[in-house]
Structure formats: C-alpha cells, structure tokens
Amino acid sequence: xxxxxxxxxxxxxxxxxxxxxxxxxxxxxxxxxxxxxxxxxxxxxxxxxxxxxxxxxxxxxxxxxxxxxxxxxxxxxxxxxxxxxxxxxxx
Amino acid sequence: xxxxxxxxxxxxxxxxxxxxxxxxxxxxxxxxxxxxxxxxxxxxxxxxxxxxxxxxxxxxxxxxxxxxxxxxxxxxxxxxxxxxxxxxxxxxxxxxxxxxxxxxxxxxxxxxxxxxxxxxxxxxxxxxxxxxxxxxxxxxxxxxxxxxxxxxxxxxxxxxxxxxxxxxxxxxxxxxxxxxxxxxxxxxxxxxxxxxxxxxxxxxxxxxxxxxxxxxxxxxxxxxxxxxxxxxxxxxxxxxxxxxxxxxxxxxxxxxxxxxxxxxxxxxxxxxxxxxxxxxxxxxxxxxxxxxxxxxxxxxxxxxxxxxxxxxxxxxxxxxxxxxxxxxxxxxxxxxxxxxxxxxxxxxxxxxxxxxxxxxxxxxxxxxxxxxxxxxxxxxxxxxxxxxxxxxxxxxxxxxxxxxxxxxxxxxxxxxxxxxxxxxxxxxxxxxxxxxxxxxxxxxxxxxxxxxxxxxxxxxxxxxxxxxxxxxxxxxxxxxxxxxxxxxxxxxxxxxxxxxxxxxxxxxxxxxxxxxxxxxxxxxxxxxxxxxxxxxxxxxxxxxxxxxxxxxxxxxxxxxxxxxxxxxxxxxxxxxxxxxxxxxxxxxxxxxxxxxxxxxxxxxxxxxxxxxxxxxxxxxxxx
Numbered sequence: 001x002x003x004x005x006x007x008x009x010x011x012x013x014x015x016x017x018x019x020x021x022x023x024x025x026x027x028x029x030x031x032x033x034x035x036x037x038x039x040x041x042x043x044x045x046x047x048x049x050x051x052x053x054x055x056x057x058x059x060x061x062x063x064x065x066x067x068x069x070x071x072x073x074x075x076x077x078x079x080x081x082x083x084x085x086x087x088x089x090x091x
Numbered sequence: 092x093x094x095x096x097x098x099x100x101x102x103x104x105x106x107x108x109x110x111x112x113x114x115x116x117x118x119x120x121x122x123x124x125x126x127x128x129x130x131x132x133x134x135x136x137x138x139x140x141x142x143x144x145x146x147x148x149x150x151x152x153x154x155x156x157x158x159x160x161x162x163x164x165x166x167x168x169x170x171x172x173x174x175x176x177x178x179x180x181x182x183x184x185x186x187x188x189x190x191x192x193x194x195x196x197x198x199x200x201x202x203x204x205x206x207x208x209x210x211x212x213x214x215x216x217x218x219x220x221x222x223x224x225x226x227x228x229x230x231x232x233x234x235x236x237x238x239x240x241x242x243x244x245x246x247x248x249x250x251x252x253x254x255x256x257x258x259x260x261x262x263x264x265x266x267x268x269x270x271x272x273x274x275x276x277x278x279x280x281x282x283x284x285x286x287x288x289x290x291x292x293x294x295x296x297x298x299x300x301x302x303x304x305x306x307x308x309x310x311x312x313x314x315x316x317x318x319x320x321x322x323x324x325x326x327x328x329x330x331x332x333x334x335x336x337x338x339x340x341x342x343x344x345x346x347x348x349x350x351x352x353x354x355x356x357x358x359x360x361x362x363x364x365x366x367x368x369x370x371x372x373x374x375x376x377x378x379x380x381x382x383x384x385x386x387x388x389x390x391x392x393x394x395x396x397x398x399x400x401x402x403x404x405x406x407x408x409x410x411x412x413x414x415x416x417x418x419x420x421x422x423x424x425x426x427x428x429x430x431x432x433x434x435x436x437x438x439x440x441x442x443x444x445x446x447x448x449x450x451x452x453x454x455x456x457x458x459x460x461x462x463x464x465x466x467x468x469x470x471x472x473x474x475x476x477x478x479x480x481x482x483x484x485x486x487x488x489x490x491x492x493x494x495x496x497x498x499x500x501x502x503x504x505x506x507x508x509x510x511x512x513x514x515x516x517x518x519x520x521x522x523x524x525x526x527x528x529x530x531x532x533x534x535x536x537x538x539x540x541x542x543x544x545x546x547x548x549x550x551x552x553x554x555x556x557x558x559x560x561x562x563x564x565x566x567x568x569x570x571x572x573x574x575x576x577x578x579x580x581x582x583x584x585x586x587x588x589x590x591x592x593x594x595x596x597x598x599x600x601x602x603x604x605x606x607x608x609x610x611x612x613x614x615x616x617x618x619x620x621x622x623x624x625x626x627x628x629x630x631x632x633x634x635x636x637x638x639x640x641x642x643x644x645x646x647x648x649x650x651x652x653x654x655x656x657x658x659x660x661x662x663x664x665x666x667x668x669x670x671x672x673x674x675x676x677x678x679x680x681x682x683x684x685x686x687x688x689x690x691x692x693x694x695x696x697x698x699x700x701x702x703x704x705x706x707x708x709x710x711x712x713x714x
Contacts, residue, residue: 037532042290043169045209058418059325069209072537074417079532
C-alpha cells in the first residue's frame with residue numbers, strides 16, 4: 001500500500017487538515033496514520049492529490065465534517081491533525 | 092499498476108435460464124435495501140446510515156412469467172478489503188465462503204449516481220469476480236434534480252457490463268433489473284482493472300471511468316447544507332434536539348391515547364360479549380379472565396409502540412442519526428467509546444435485539460462488547476407498557492413545562508434518562524477496567540438528508556406491529572394460559588380456589604420475602620417471574636391475576652394496582668424495570684454475538700443486582 005509517509009523534513013509548506021479554517025480547501029499530501037486507518041480514509045476519498053474542503057463542526061468544535069469527492073466525512077481532530085494538506089484556494 | 096483482470100473466459104454467453112440467487116451489493120447508503128424492498132416486498136430495515144444492514148437478508152423477487160429469483164441483500168462495503176465484520180460478511184458471500192448460503196450466480200451492484208467518482212471504485216473488485224453483473228446507478232432523480240448527468244451507454248461500454256439509471260425509492264427504471272433477473276445477460280467482458288489493493292489507483296481508475304462517461308457532478312445538496320446549518324449549529328442544534336425529544340415523549344403519552352382507548356374499549360366489549368356466549372364455567376374463566384385480560388392488557392399498548400417506532404424510523408431514514416452520532420461523539424469519548432456506538436444505542440430505544448446486531452459496524456472488539464453490554468439499559472419499547480401503566484396509575488396528570496408537556500410525560504422522560512445514565516456509568520466502569528483500550532478513531536460518512544418514504548416507514552411499522560402481535564399471540568398467550576392453570580389449582584370443592592390459595596399464589600408468596608424490601612407483594616412477584624421471558628409480560632400477568640379476581644381492563648388494572656403497591660413501591664418497580672435484564676431474546680442474541688455464555692451471564696448478574704439494590708433504596712427512601 002502506498003501511504004506516502006515521509007519524514008518531518010518533507011512537511012515544509014504543509015498544514016494539518018485540522019488547522020484549516022472552515023470553508024477553506026486543501027489538497028491531500030500525506031496521511032500519517034496507521035495503515036489500517038489510512039486505507040479506510042483513502043477509500044472514503046482522502047487520497048493524496050485530491051482536494052478536501054472543511055465543513056461544519058459539531059457543537060463544541062469536534063468532530064468536524066470534511067467534504068471529499070462529493071461526500072461528507074466526519075473526523076475527530078486527533079485524526080484530521082494527522083492528515084497533511086497543501087492549502088489551495090479553489091476546488 | 093494496471094493489470095488485465097478478466098471475468099470468466101467466455102464473454103457475452105447468454106444464460107437463458109436466468110440467475111437463481113442474486114446478490115445485491117454496494118457502498119453503505121447507496122439504497123441497496125430500498126431496492127431489495129421494492130423487488131421482494133419483504134420487510135427489511137432501511138436506514139439512512141452507513142452500515143445498518145448488518146445481516147444479509149434473503150427474499151424472493153417475483154418476476155412476471157418467470158420463476159422466482161432469490162435475492163440476498165448484503166451489508167454495505169467501501170471496498171473488498173474487509174475491515175469490519177459487515178464487510179467480511181459481504182466478502183465471504185460473494186466468494187462463496189459463507190456457510191449456509193450458495194455462491195450467488197449474479198450480482199446487482201448498486202451505486203449512488205450522485206457520488207459516482209467515489210462509488211465507482213467498488214466496481215473494480217466486483218467486476219473482477221467474473222459473475223454476471225448489472226450496475227445500477229441509483230438516485231437518478233436526485234442526480235437530475237441537482238443538475239448532474241452521466242452517459243450510461245459510454246459507461247457500460249467501458250466497464251464491459253450493463254449499466255442502468257434507476258431510482259429505487261420511486262421505483263423508476265426497475266424494468267432493467269427485471270430483465271436482468273430473467274436472464275440473457277452474460278458475464279462481464281474482461282477490461283483493464285487497477286491493482287485492487289492499491290486504493291489510490293482504484294480511486295483514480297473510478298474517476299477516469301466517470302469522466303470518460305461524461306459524468307457531471309451534481310450540485311451540492313442545498314437542503315442538506317441548510318439543515319446541517321441548523322442541526323449542527325452550536326446553539327440551535329441542541330435546542331432543536333431538546334424540542335424534538337419533548338415532542339416525542341408528549342405524543343407517546345397524549346397522542347396515542349385516543350387509539351389506546353379505542354382498543355381498550357374493543358377488548359372489554361369483545362370480552363364481555365364472549366363471556367355471555369360462553370356461559371358460566373371453566374372455559375369462560377380461561378378465555379375471558381385468563382386469555383382476554385392477559386393478552387388484551389398488552390395489546391392496548393400497540394399504538395404507543397408504533398408511535399415510538401415511527402419516530403425512530405423517521406430519525407434513521409432521514410439521515411439525522413448520523414448527525415446525532417457526530418454530536419454525541421465527544422460525550423461518548425468521555426466514557427471511552429466513540430460516536431459510532433451511539434447509533435446502536437439509539438436504536439436500542441426501540442429494541443435491544445437489532446441494536447446488538449447493529450454493533451457489528453464497530454471495528455474495535457472491546458468497544459463492541461462494551462456497547463452490547465450497555466445496550467439493554469436503553470429504554471426499549473417493551474418497557475413502555477410497564478412504565479405507562481404504573482405512571483398512569485400513580486402519577487396525576489398536570490401541566491409541567493407549559494401546557495404541552497405534562498407531568499406524566501416528564502416522569503417517562505425521567506425513566507429514559509435513568510436508563511441512559513446507567514448505560515453511561517456502566518460504560519465508564521467497563522472501559523476503565525476489563526474492557527480498557529485505546530480510544531478508537533471516529534470516521535463516519537454523513538449521508539445527505541432524505542425525505543423518508545412512505546413505503547419504507549410503512550413496511551417497518553407493519554413489521555413491528557406483526558412482531559408485537561405475534562409476541563402477544565405466543566409468549567403472552569402461553570404465559571396467560573399457564574398462569575390461569577396455576578391460579579386454578581388445587582380445586583376446592585370442584586371450584587377454583589381464591590388466588591392466594593392457588594399454586595400461583597403459593598409460588599408468589601414463596602418469593603415474597605425476597606421482594607418485600609422492595610415494596611412488592613406476591614402478586615407483583617408473580618409478574619416479576621413471568622416478565623423474565625419479556626418485560627411487557629408483567630402487564631398481561633397482572634391482567635390475568637386481576638381478571639380472575641374480577642377486575643378487568645386497563646383502567647381497572649390501574650385502580651387494582653393501588654391496593655397492592657404504595658407510591659414508594661410503584662417507583663421502586665419502575666426503577667427495577669429500568670435496570671433489570673428481563674429479556675430472553677436479548678440474552679440469546681448477546682450469546683450469539685459474543686460467542687459464549689460468559690458475557691450474557693455477567694450482563695444478567697450485573698443488571699439484576701443493580702435493579703435489586705436500586706429498587707430497594709428507592710422503596711426505603713420513599714416509604
């Protein structure tokens with residue numbers, strides 16, 4: 001499985017998905033999570049190179065909905081902080 | 092990447108006999124169960140939540156002028172790399188490795204046409220199985236309404252298998268399905284498929300297939316965004332949630348009343364009519380006092396139970412449940428579980444049995460067992476008759492929270508909260524001791540909101556009504572008859588004894604010392620024993636006991652209870668029923684799902700012990 005897990009040095013210019021503002025858009029770059037979870041996330045649309053936009057959070061701010069490929073997936077902050085994206089301005 | 096995977100070697104060979112066993116498969120929430128309902132007419136749970144179809148269901152589709160085709164509805168899968176128990180079931184069936192089920196000889200692959208970029212990636216592993224496959228792009232009406240489109244012919248040519256646009260909810264486009272079921276469609280033409288284990292490659296392949304078929308993404312669902320703006324609003328969300336809960340409870344009490352009064356009148360009228368036909372004698376006593384009072388006392392609660400199931404069905408089918416799970420996630424995390432556990436727990440408000448089966452979507456084994464163990468604390472519909480009877484008998488109705496929410500509804504809500512609290516405290520104890528584990532990640536797809544269809548909600552209500560009446564006609568009927576016999580012997584001078592002197596009375600008085608500290612006498616004791624089979628049986632049992640004493644009907648039951656229970660004893664009885672594990676079906680399903688008697692034994696002991704201690708304390712405090 002291709003997980004594109006790189007070391008810290010390669011994260012220049014990347015942001016954790018959890019740190020993106022609501023309604024902003026990023027392009028998935030790497031997923032620093034165990035293979036099992038990373039695989040499930042990719043099946044759901046968090047594929048390197050695909051864009052993801054930040055949706056609403058539950059009352060209290062966590063978990064939050066993310067839009068990928070036309071579907072909406074809710075993730076906790078602990079998960080979305082391990083998905084690294086390149087900020088983008090348009091879908 | 093990019094290897095050639097074909098189906099069987101012969102392409103397009105017609106199968107005039109047609110398939111006999113057809114599997115319906117697709118990603119969660121693509122409308123498989125809706126299609127299954129439409130084709131079979133068989134009752135089947137449909138919920139707008141990923142992964143609710145935990146067991147495969149089999150039904151027969153009748154095709155005009157053709158033999159019946161057997162259909163199997165499989166749990167939703169995102170891929171063929173099984174990660175949860177659900178996916179394993181689908182996987183095993185399709186590979187012919189499921190015990191007791193032959194390998195399907197054709198497949199209906201159901202995909203959400205409004206989300207093809209993603210859903211098409213499941214086509215790769217399915218087509219590689221080499222079985223005759225019809226690809227159904229469901230929710231075509233939604234796709235059109237939101238301005239999306241796709242060229243079906245182009246897609247079929249690329250995939251090497253037939254493709255049809257349908258709307259399972261509206262029954263549109265199903266002719267293509269019926270043609271497929273009558274045969275004449277061959278195995279898929281071998282096409283170039285991506286390496287199936289390479290997820291990004293599969294996704295890229297799916298995107299290419301979609302864009303080559305001129306797929307235009309539909310506009311985002313406007314209503315879903317508007318409703319989420321309300322339901323997930325930091326202030327509005329909780330407010331709406333509270334209002335909905337209050338409305339549900341008040342309508343269970345007040346709204347169901349006219350119908351219940353009607354049934355009560357019917358039961359009483361038919362009972363006295365029967366009595367006058369039968370004349371004096373043991374037969375009249377058995378039928379009128381034994382069966383009619385026993386079964387009738389329970390049947391009266393049918394409208395309330397249907398109303399509760401109606402609300403649960405609306406919540407599930409509309410897609411609100413997934414939002415509720417998301418909102419509940421933080422609270423669930425505090426007791427060591429995650430939001431996904433919330434969904435089985437919510438459906439346990441209807442019945443713990445399907446709820447325990449629905450825990451199969453939880454990936455972590457320890458979380459799953461913890462959820463199974465706490466599910467029976469959620470107030471299931473079988474408790475409703477007991478609660479309503481006691482509350483109506485002992486709590487006067489008065490406005491409580493404005494004129495729309497009365498004291499009885501408040502008492503009922505309090506009992507629901509009590510069960511919820513017990514579940515949470517128990518979860519916390521379990522997750523910080525024997526079932527301790529790391530917090531599992533929460534990943535949940537939010538389906539778009541959908542208008543629940545009349546057909547789906549109606550089928551489920553019918554299903555529940557039949558199940559409830561079947562139980563009244565079997566378990567409760569049986570218990571009523573046995574109880575009548577026990578209450579009629581030993582005969583004194585050829586006549587039935589006074590109930591205290593009967594065998595049932597003797598048994599009741601034998602256990603009286605154990606339950607006396609809780610404020611219960613021997614009559615309640617008999618009810619507690621019979622309610623081990625199922626909770627609502629106590630209502631039927633009391634109906635029979637009082638029926639044989641000459642009191643009948645539920646209003647009479649309420650009055651009669653006053654001579655046997657103090658206020659403290661009544662509240663203690665409510666607390667007892669909130670906590671006690673009185674349901675054989677639940678214990679049986681827990682044994683099956685956990686693979687042994689260990690967990691059901693722990694559950695039974697813990698819940699019964701808790702019920703006894705808390706009922707004792709309640710009675711002591713209030714007397």
